Amino acid sequence: MRNLRRIGVLTSGGDAPGMNAAVRAITRKALEEHVEVMGIIGGYSGLMNENLIPLTSNSVSNIITHGGTVLYSNRCPEFKTEEGMQKAIATCKKYNIDAIVAIGGDGTFRGATDLTLRGIPTIGVTGTIDNDITATDYTVGFDTAMNTILQTVDRLRDTCESHARCNVVEVMGRDCGLLALNTAIASGAIAVCIPEMDFDEEDTINQIVRAKEQGKRGMIAIVSEGVYRMGAEGYKIRYGEELARKIEEQTGIETKFARLAHVVRGGTPSLRDRLTATKMGVKAVELLLEGKSNKVVIEDDGEITSLDIVFALTTDRMYKGTLKDGDLDRFSEEEIEQMKAICQKRRREIETLYQMSHEICR
Ligand code: ADP
Ligand code: F6P
Numbered sequence: 001m002r003n004l005r006r007i008g009v010l011t012s013g014g015d016a017p018g019m020n021a022a023v024r025a026i027t028r029k030a031l032e033e034h035v036e037v038m039g040i041i042g043g044y045s046g047l048m049n050e051n052l053i054p055l056t057s058n059s060v061s062n063i064i065t066h067g068g069t070v071l072y073s074n075r076c077p078e079f080k081t082e083e084g085m086q087k088a089i090a091t092c093k094k095y096n097i098d099a100i101v102a103i104g105g106d107g108t109f110r111g112a113t114d115l116t117l118r119g120i121p122t123i124g125v126t127g128t129i130d131n132d133i134t135a136t137d138y139t140v141g142f143d144t145a146m147n148t149i150l151q152t153v154d155r156l157r158d159t160c161e162s163h164a165r166c167n168v169v170e171v172m173g174r175d176c177g178l179l180a181l182n183t184a185i186a187s188g189a190i191a192v193c194i195p196e197m198d199f200d201e202e203d204t205i206n207q208i209v210r211a212k213e214q215g216k217r218g219m220i221a222i223v224s225e226g227v228y229r230m231g232a233e234g235y236k237i238r239y240g241e242e243l244a245r246k247i248e249e250q251t252g253i254e255t256k257f258a259r260l261a262h263v264v265r266g267g268t269p270s271l272r273d274r275l276t277a278t279k280m281g282v283k284a285v286e287l288l289l290e291g292k293s294n295k296v297v298i299e300d301d302g303e304i305t306s307l308d309i310v311f312a313l314t315t316d317r318m319y320k321g322t323l324k325d326g327d328l329d330r331f332s333e334e335e336i337e338q339m340k341a342i343c344q345k346r347r348r349e350i351e352t353l354y355q356m357s358h359e360i361c362r
Helices: 019-032 043-048 082-094 106-117 142-163 178-187 201-213 239-251 261-265 271-289 309-320 333-360
Strands: 006-011 036-040 052-055 099-104 122-126 166-171 191-193 219-224 228-230 236-238 255-259 295-300 303-308
Touching: 006 019, 006 043, 019 036, 019 099, 019 271, 036 043, 043 082, 082 106, 099 106, 099 271, 106 122, 106 309, 122 271, 142 166, 142 178, 142 219, 142 255, 142 261, 142 271, 166 178, 166 239, 178 191, 178 219, 178 333, 191 201, 191 239, 201 219, 201 239, 219 239, 236 239, 239 255, 271 295, 271 303, 295 309, 303 309, 309 333
Parallel strands: 006 036, 006 099, 099 122, 122 295, 166 219, 166 255, 191 219
Antiparallel strands: 036 052, 228 236, 295 303
């Protein structure tokens, strides 16, 4: 982008290990290119409320090793209103911010694209432990979260083994089962239940009984938080706790329940997350320097590349079956075919892993 003199960087939505590595890479790459960087504190609310700090090479020193986000994050409903959006634009104008790099998930990118529409160029960098953005193979934070789950489940297995118990473990991931699926395979769980695939409860319970009869002592089942039913009073009853109770009632095997919740979001980022965050951060600045905007940096078969944000968000809705009337009107036949191929790739990945978990983890 000609005359790119100052950019803003923010982290938004649920934090993810590796976000700091991305902030560091964006800052260092921009400074290298003689572009100033303002850190926006607290996601979009910081942008609305002029909560900014200049970032220097020194101020991002050593943050690569830290979990969470030094820029802080939050969920900011006000930003979705026109008034909130105008406040954010006024901040950009007042502080001469030429473009924004927004690190977060799909909500963050919806915010970014709204800013672009109102004249502020934006680039998104995928940062969420869920790996739930269909258009990218990978989101920063996923690997660390998987490893944290794995370490915790290994510990639970030790005590299950000692006491000949079963433990149902609920893991985060929103509506995406990839965290649950990958960690179930890697931890040798006897069962995994995710939102994307039908779960045969009876078969699972029979399998647990058979395994017990064959001498298996400790058993782990992993259930994604996204599997739930609505209770009479309109709140979600998550399936994991219910499954633990049913296993105990129907098999007589003492069964504990553990909800890992936010434990999985913290901690020192893994090498994979630091490296991917760094590559994505550098790519974000390169895109801005090339004059690109409204792009999200993604990983596709190991390559760090980018897609149009609206294309990525629409692909996500296609995958989740939530396309609205007219969503596809702006895209060519070729682009729609590309979206379908991306959705198919994601479905295949999940089906293959699920099938494998059934063949191996028993
Ligand atoms: P994530 O980015 O992890 O998906 P959220 O869905 O909470 O997390 O979104 C993060 C923030 O992005 C929200 O708090 C809000 O400020 C902004 N955002 C989300 N959806 C929209 C939208 N439709 N329009 C504008 N901004 C949005
Ligand atoms: O998107 C990341 C995530 O940790 C999800 O896995 C989870 O459903 C959600 O955020 C929890 O959000 P909060 O931190 O606002 O409770």
